[in-house]
Structures are given as C-alpha cells and as structure tokens.
Amino acid sequence: MHGDPDSEPGDASSDAGRTSKLKPKNRVIGLDVNWESVSLDDIDFNDRTFQYRLSFSTADLRTSLEKDGQEEPIDLLKGMKKPYRIIDGFRRSRAALELGWKTIKAFVHVMDDERALRFAYTKNVLRKSLTPMERAHALWVGMKMGLATTELAAAFRISERHIARLLRLLEFSPALQKCIDGKVMTMEHAKVLHDFGVDNPADWKDRIQKQKLDSKGLRKALRQIGSNRQPGRKRDYFLITHDRLRMYPWTVTKNTPREERDRIARLMIDVLKFLERGLE
DSSP states (O other): OTTOTTSOTTOSSTTHHHHTTSOSEEOGGGOOEEEEEEEGGGEETTOOTTOOOSSOOOHHHHHHHHHHOOOSOEEEEOOSSSSEEEEEOHHHHHHHHHTTOSEEEEEEEOOOHHHHHHHHHHHHHHTTOOOHHHHHHHHHHHHHTTOOHHHHHHHHTOOHHHHHHHHHGGGSOHHHHHHOOSSSSOHHHHHHHHHHTOSOHHHHHHHHHHHTOOHHHHHHHHHHTTOSOOOOOOOOOEEEOSSOEEEOOOOOOTTSOHHHHHHHHHHHHHHHHHHHHHHO
C-alpha cells in the first residue's frame, strides 16, 4: 500500500525515500530516543489518558499519509507489558489504522504518567495545536491523577495564576466552551461573556470577528445592550502558593448552587494536598 510504514529505511519500497525525512531521535524535553516500527495491534486505542484534543478529524491526515508517508513518529508509553499507550500522535495512529496499515513508526518511552503528561503537553504546545479549552482539559487530567495546583505548575511549567484562569474555563457553559478557540474568541472574551451570563455565545463570536472586538470592546457592547447581569469577581475561598495557605471566611448551605459547591470541592483537594506536603 502506498505510504505503508512497514518498510524500513533503505528498503526499495515506494516509501523508502520518504522515511529519510523522519527525525532519527526525539529530543523534546531532554529525551534521546530512537524510533522503531510498532504493530498497531500492540497499541491500546481506548486509552486516552494523554489525549488533550476534545475532538479531532483524521481526514486530512489520511490524505497526507497516503501522499507523503509518515514523516513524524508518534510517541508511545511502554509499561510492564503490551499494549502500548499513546502519549502523542492520536490522530496519526488512528489515521494509519483507518488506512489499513499494520505498523507505525514510534518513539517508545519508559516514564511515569506524570512525566508523560508533561511530555504530551509540551509537544502540543510547541506545535501550537492546543486550544485554551484543550489546555484546561490537560490540567484537569493532571488533577484526576491527584496533582495539586503547585504540582501542575511545576509539571506544565506555567504559573499557578494561569492554571487558575485555565481551570475556570471548565466552569463555563458547554455552549461557551465550544466557542473558545484562542483565535477569534480568546479566554478574555469568554470570561466577559461568562460574567455577563450570555446565552448565545456563538452569535457573539461572530460579532467579535466582524467588529474585531477585544475584551474591553466586548464588555462595552454588552453594557450598551443592557445585559441583565454585570460582571463580578469570583469569590475567593483559599489562596495557595508554593509555601503558604490562606483561608477566607465562607459558608456553604443546601441552597448553594451545585456549580459553586463543585468549585469549592476542587479547591479543597488542593488544600489537602498542601497540608499533606507540610506533614511529610
């Protein structure tokens, strides 16, 4: 099959000339790993631990693989036994599977999940392929692994303040989340729309694009039409830094909205993590 990665460099197959484009080693975040040919049957396609994209299409990649072959290996995580888990290259591996390929070229790594989490995030950030929502999802995956905010900051090499901004996106409505692409609608646009409680974010995204509105212009436009809700600051319950915990007075009742109770619960997990570190 044209573009099938079964052939090794130097073979006289139609893909041999293209395999020379492959990077011989993977040097992202200090790694130095040779690629190898891996059977697609040995990959667990159901494990999406490190998949940060919320949705993806493989149509463009199928065309590219058929035309140019595989120019960049995927990254796999090797455990005690097969199957391998995908760290980076979900679309490429799925496209290869859809094309009927038997093997795929891959860098096979041995590392813990926390390092793999950072590795996948770094590679996607370097190629600028993650939207703000996908970055927030990556942080949520880290939280599911039990990482506190301080640990996430160290793993992803971003500030705790930026982490808080990204995680807040997860509190927005699904309709608003869908509109955040980091290009037309930025995190700042989304925050304004969320604070004003708009129920038609897609329409506002069109207006942002047509009128080239920044976040200040968007806020002004919302005020001019007399939005029912004015922007307000999120209530602070805790302030956690790398070496200090501050707690503010607060009360939760049965009438507290579920969204706010969930937010408090997530913050309390960070508090417990901070206290546990202090007892070590």
